[in-house]
Amino acid sequence: MCLRKRIAKRWFQFRDEVANAIRGLQLLIVNLALIGKIRSTDLDPIIVVIDSWREAIILELLRITQLLPRYKILVVRRACDLHLLAKSNFLGESLLIVTSRVFTKHYQFLVSLRHQRRLVVL
């Protein structure tokens, strides 16, 4: 493959991956804000499972500035981390929110969890 084609291929991959990352994060933030609205009186905590420290920092900043509701963020990078959290019933939290990227990365495990507890995929 010539150099020009290789660069173009890498660029398209980068462009598409970034577009997906941005779309996913926007979706998460908007939905978290709306969930926060309806759960403002509800004391059940929310637990958000993501796979990126960058996204975790952004979400934490938004939470500190009180733009988003109170929630606990769990960053899961490996499948074993997820199994470990599941063993502790995700720290006993009630509403579990996972991003679509986390879900597709670990879907073989999370599909079964979808029927067992309150799991929202965003």
Added chain:
Amino acid sequence: MKVIKQSVRPRPKVSLLLIDWSVRESFHLLHYLRKQDVDRDLFEVIIIEYYSRVSDAIRPFEDQVDSWLLLEMPEDCCYHKHLMYNAGIVAAQGDVCVICDSDAMIKPGFVRSIITEIELHPNTVLHIDEFRNMRKDLYPFRYPDFSEVTGVGCINNAGKKTRGVLEDTDPIHNRNYGACMCARRDDLIAIGGADEHIDYLGHICGPYEMTFRLVNSGHREIWHQTEFMYHTWHPGQAGEDNYLGPHDGRHISATALDALISGRTMPLMENESIKNLRLGTKQAIDVESFQVEPAHLISWNIDNFRKSGQWAVGSSSRKIWYGFIVDQTADGFVAYPRFLEHPNFSKLQDQFHVYASTEVELYARLTDLFVCRWRMVLRVVTLLTYVSLALRLTCLFLLRRWGRLTY
């Protein structure tokens, strides 16, 4: 549709579906099927050609081909692999359908492994991963040893297994879902066969779309741990210069991922012949009467879909606007936040649904919902994401350069 050859195998257990769209230069899988260690009547081989080409590459192995179908689609129609899968499912007589690469090498126990695994685990969908060798001197295919394919030039050999099978994180991107997929024919018919939606046109699609829906319907996905396929390099293997439908940036269909996430089990567009089989309106459908939706000939026409401008790579046909799903209804358009899809929140539909008669009006209403502060927040988040990912890519590039210079 033209039937060149029709299977006369009495009662095969496995039907191997091999597809082509006038591109395959080699069907050497057939050579390895000759050497299988099971009774030849236990499996049948079905070749499905999308256009009208009678491939010369098949001629040397014609004795191994049981059914040979030409769908005779017009030359100006883009290829759709799922249509070929459906034709294969209709034509199959075996209990188990196997959709696999026709230009891969397999060991003599391949078919036996599939039969054993499916019998041991009835409610499953079985996948077999592939060792991939990138050596260009193995092209044109010259029947190398298996050890040669797993040796120098192999990009995913981790001991005696593929790296994808060993790693359990992100299987979708680490394993080859298109290499070989095996499922019971009845299960495939029960989920409406392969989805003939326009999003799966061209290179971005594969049997994993059915795998995801089978998983959603309660089947267990398993990967064979000892049986593998062996693939050598050939030009255009990664879909270069092919039409690409909506994907996630790493060539996995965004629409298929959406099906997995939403828990959908039925296809967005079901084939009429498969539907007849599913509903039992016709118990046995003659292969020659396999139906291709006439509308496909227009919508899959290469010129038509290029003009339509609906192909923004990365977004599926399901529109998402800042976390809101946009759907078309009988009265117009509706938008709702994604979390409302969860049954726990369904009672809140009235609170969050936004209706409009036209799409433009809907977007205008949604824009009004966002106060200035939120618009600013989302812009900042977008910028931060873009900059951080660009920095990461630059660092990776520089590290790799540095590694090459110091090596």
